[in-house]
Amino acid sequence: MADNITERANDILERAVFAAAEFQEFNQEQTNTVVEAVYRAALNARIKLAKMAVEETGIGIWEDKVWKNVIGTQLVYENIKDEKTVGIISRDAITGITEIAQPLGPIFAVTPVTNPTSTAIYKILICLKTRNPIIISSHRNAVRSTGEAARICYEAALAAGAPEDCIQMIPAGSRDFTQTVMAHPRVALILATGGTGLVKAAYSSGNPAIGVGPGNVPVFIDESADIPYAISSIIRSKTFDNGTVCASEQSVIVEEKIAENVRKEFERQHCHFLTPEETLKVEKIAVVKDSMSMSPFIVGQSVDTIAEKAGISVPKGTKILLAELSGVGKEHLLSVEILAPILAFYTAKDYHSAIKLCIDLNYLGGIGHSAGIYANNEQRVMEFSQLINAGRIVVNTPTSQGAVGGTYNMLPPSLTLGCGTGGKNITTENITVKHLINIQRVCNRKMNDRFFNVDKDKYLDENCDETDLRYEYHKNH
Amino acid sequence: MFDFDFNPEEKQLTCTFKGRMDTVVCSQLMAELDSKYISLSENEDQDALLEFGIVFDLKEVNFISSSFIRLCMGAKKRVKDGRFSIVNSDPFIKKTFKIAGLDDILNVI
Numbered sequence: 234m235a236d237n238i239t240e241r242a243n244d245i246l247e248r249a250v251f252a253a254a255e256f257q258e259f260n261q262e263q264t265n266t267v268v269e270a271v272y273r274a275a276l277n278a279r280i281k282l283a284k285m286a287v288e289e290t291g292i293g294i295w296e297d298k299v300w301k302n303v304i305g306t307q308l309v310y311e312n313i314k315d316e317k318t319v320g321i322i323s324r325d326a327i328t329g330i331t332e333i334a335q336p337l338g339p340i341f342a343v344t345p346v347t348n349p350t351s352t353a354i355y356k357i358l359i360c361l362k363t364r365n366p367i368i369i370s371s372h373r374n375a376v377r378s379t380g381e382a383a384r385i386c387y388e389a390a391l392a393a394g395a396p397e398d399c400i401q402m403i404p405a406g407s408r409d410f411t412q413t414v415m416a417h418p419r420v421a422l423i424l425a426t427g428g429t430g431l432v433k434a435a436y437s438s439g440n441p442a443i444g445v446g447p448g449n450v451p452v453f454i455d456e457s458a459d460i461p462y463a464i465s466s467i468i469r470s471k472t473f474d475n476g477t478v479c480a481s482e483q484s485v486i487v488e489e490k491i492a493e494n495v496r497k498e499f500e501r502q503h504c505h506f507l508t509p510e511e512t513l514k515v516e517k518i519a520v521v522k523d524s525m526s527m528s529p530f531i532v533g534q535s536v537d538t539i540a541e542k543a544g545i546s547v548p549k550g551t552k553i554l555l556a557e558l559s560g561v562g563k564e565h566l567l568s569v570e571i572l573a574p575i576l577a578f579y580t581a582k583d584y585h586s587a588i589k590l591c592i593d594l595n596y597l598g599g600i601g602h603s604a605g606i607y608a609n610n611e612q613r614v615m616e617f618s619q620l621i622n623a624g625r626i627v628v629n630t631p632t633s634q635g636a637v638g639g640t641y642n643m644l645p646p647s648l649t650l651g652c653g654t655g656g657k658n659i660t661t662e663n664i665t666v667k668h669l670i671n672i673q674r675v676c677n678r679k680m681n682d683r684f685f686n687v688d689k690d691k692y693l694d695e696n697c698d699e700t701d702l703r704y705e706y707h708k709n710h
Numbered sequence: 711m712f713d714f715d716f717n718p719e720e721k722q723l724t725c726t727f728k729g730r731m732d733t734v735v736c737s738q739l740m741a742e743l744d745s746k747y748i749s750l751s752e753n754e755d756q757d758a759l760l761e762f763g764i765v766f767d768l769k770e771v772n773f774i775s776s777s778f779i780r781l782c783m784g785a786k787k788r789v790k791d792g793r794f795s796i797v798n799s800d801p802f803i804k805k806t807f808k809i810a811g812l813d814d815i816l817n818v819i
Contacts, residue, residue, distance in 0.1 A: 585800055585801055588801040589799070589801050589804045592801065592804055592805055592808055593808075593813075596808055596813075616801075620801050620802065620805050
């Protein structure tokens with residue numbers, strides 16, 4: 234059995250390496266032709282793939298999945314299409330440094346159940362643009378839709394002249410097999426988007442990895458904010474695809490003095506504040522107490538479904554369930570990340586207490602991910618941003634859409650968001666093509682005159698201290 | 711440098727610090743805190759001492775050094791778990807404890 238797994242892994246990687254070998258012969262134009270063809274085919278399939286994903290996974294809303302597919306195809310494409318990713322990408326006559334982009338080789342990409350087709354397409358586009366073959370491993374509950382997305386892209390890529398096996402998909406189901414492929418010495422990079430376990434497995438594999446894990450996004454509404462606008466923005470974000478984006482708001486924090494207004498505004502905009510009894514019922518179905526993690530059964534479910542599962546009744550048309558919590562952590566289960574339209578709501582006695590609460594929430598499983606602030610006070614925005622450990626702090630913006638980039642701000646559109654070292658990532662950036670190339674630097678001889686003009690004997694002279702050496706280094710010759 | 715208040719009924723010590731808690735300040739503080747504590751503990755037995763509550767109030771503190779963190783840890787060890795807390799820290803100081811990984815242990819509020 235073990236041999237069989239190794240053999241199959243070897244086969245997949247051999248195909249991928251052959252594809253990589255051929256791919257590195259492509260010039261920028263040929264590469265762009267492939268990328269454009271894939272983008273076109275994937276964008277044309279956006280609705281079909283969205284519907285398939287919802288049908289297969291039972292998660293989210295198909296119209297919003299279309300939106301995600303558009304982000305993963307059109308917006309990603311528009312962002313990367315003019316990037317130089319092949320051969321000489323920059324040449325600086327002054328420094329004498331020329332940069333050459335080289336592909337990495339086979340990239341092992343793991344895609345999540347929450348955004349299956351959009352993540353697959355986005356990863357395919359950035360891999361092909363950088364001449365890297367991609368091996369996709371889908372979440373077991375999204376194999377069909379992810380497979381269909383991969384198939385559509387692959388056929389378009391082949392028709393545009395891409396190397397055979399430039400896109401492969403491994404069968405889901407066997408953990409051993411996935412891990413064998415992941416740890417295969419011929420894998421150049423792992424691009425993992427998913428839960429904590431998966432990301433850890435990627436980092437433990439011995440191969441370089443960009444692994445992006447969970448968030449726990451706090452949103453602070455400052456007294457200077459436009460409250461109705463802030464609430465409608467939060468609702469737009471938290472209801473988007475039933476809250477499946479990992480950058481979606483998880484808790485709203487306000488000061489006492491505006492709490493009543495915020496609460497009324499949420500209610501006016503059809504959100505429901507849970508009673509303490511209802512909170513307990515929702516907690517039971519939404520969070521697994523032992524692991525302090527969200528239950529997979531409520532991920533991407535509608536308010537109606539959640540209410541039904543919890544055995545509570547909410548007014549028709551309710552958009553979000555809000556739970557008023559007094560603390561963070563084990564005693565307050567709804568303070569953890571929940572990818573569903575459930576929001577924690579905190580009232581703090583003053584500004585400083587509110588920010589401290591945000592820090593606690595930020596550190597409860599979401600370090601380095603994203604955060605949001607609604608304020609019309611630049612100083613507070615900057616203070617908040619410096620205190621929160623997040624790769625992206627989005628201002629007066631829905632966090633789901635804002636963190637992903639490309640729509641509400643000029644961040645590179647991406648479905649894999651770096652979380653910095655706090656989230657065990659190497660970068661806090663939105664992952665895009667620049668992370669998938671090895672940049673070689675050709676350095677022409679450019680003498681550092683200051684160094685060569687220093688009388689070298691001075692370095693060997695014990696009587697010369699830093700002041701003398703600094704003078705020697707900086708003096709005009 | 712700091713105010714020291716003891717509430718005999720609740721057996722609670724409250725230390726209110728002011729200004730920058732840098733290394734130099736902390737080395738003096740350490741001695742002062744020790745002597746206060748010793749004078750207070752003369753009439754108490756060991757078990758009763760563990761039941762004391764210690765609160766560090768950082769309302770007027772704008773910087774803490776690693777020595778101050780050590781000082782907090784020292785104070786925490788004098789009493790039972792949960793009987794030590796830090797109150798009124800500003801968000802930047804709260805973050806300092808968070809990064810040191812002592813936010814929960816020192817019960818920073």
